[in-house]
Amino acid sequence: MVFPEIELRKFASMGRELGASWEAASTPFMKFEGGKAIAHVGVLELPLWIMGQPVQAAGIHAVATHPKFRRQGHYRDCIEAALEYCNTRYKTLILTTPQPELYYPFGFRRVLESAFTVSCKVTPQKDGFRVLNLHHENDRTLLHRLLDTRRPISNVVGVLSEKPVFLVNEASRPLYYAEDLDTLVVMEQEGDRLHIFDVVADHALSLIEILRCIPDPVKEVILYFSPDRLEPKAQAIPQVLENAYLMVRGSFAAEGQSFMMPRSARC
Structure with a gap:
């Protein structure tokens, strides 16, 4: 993903205008260089209903590193901090991505959708x-x-x-x-x-x-x-929706079932 500074500001503004603060919903994990953000991983709480049971899942979103600072460990630092935060709070972590290989090393697996x-x-x-x-x-x-x-x-x-x-x-x-x-x-x-x-x-x-x-x-x-x-x-x-694969870390009771994570809830 291209570094999302402008996109994040746009989303935050949209949320405020519509009465749902993006800043209040997302917990950021970031690296800075010279006072500017160079890497980001966000965590959102997703209240899901899976196989007839409520599940408070974490949605991992807006994962990005500024192009000038890639391959220097900043992404790893941010996602490891995010996972440490999630480990004591959530049993299920979810994200969607066109690059699933970036998340396999951190315990995520691809779950098939239809x-x-x-x-x-x-x-x-x-x-x-x-x-x-x-x-x-x-x-x-x-x-x-x-x-x-x-x-x-x-x-x-x-x-x-x-x-x-x-x-x-x-x-x-x-x-x-x-x-x-x-x-x-x-x-x-x-x-x-x-x-x-x-x-x-x-x-x-x-x-x-x-x-x-x-x-x-x-x-x-x-x-x-x-x-x-x-x-x-x-x-x-x-089907893979919009070229974004569903990735899961932790328990996911619907695995193996025919389902799709609704577009409106995809991070």
Whole structure:
């Protein structure tokens, strides 16, 4: 990763604007040279729901060394300090990366993931979604309520009430709200193919309920999370989301199951 000083400032500003302080959520481990940061590893707390049980996991994120100071041990110093901090606090550490080989020496292992696909033929009933405008206070309040009270999207791997990572990962993308369902859906439509990345609600609902609120015909849905609660008939397809492999250190009860860590919770 390119050294993230500018990106970190952008994320911190976004979090403050949306009411979820990035500084309060992330514990930094850094090296400095001449008063400037040259290496960084961040730790975030991730409240997950894994195999029917709550798990307080640590998310390792924003791992980077300034290009001028690489191969001098700064990355190792930062990640070892972060791991020492985590060892007494968390049994499960999670990160995603296009370079898994950087983390094997520190006890991380790659865990395979799958997307899930299902063919469908549902007659649209109405245009039941609108895009939230997070510049408006009412929509920000609505989003916070939904995130505060959300039900885990899956009993295999889901997320409990969590805001900082969700907002960093998803707030710059369209967030679709269906008032009749009181549900937020993170989705993208390409022709008659619908990609669903997260569903935020405090109650159970089915894929059909969502599809009936979409005015354009949908023939195929791809779910980027375990479908056991939304559409159990969806078929697993091995996939690496956005070229970022899921890495785990410590216990992970869903290992060996078909699942995907939701994009909204990926560090």
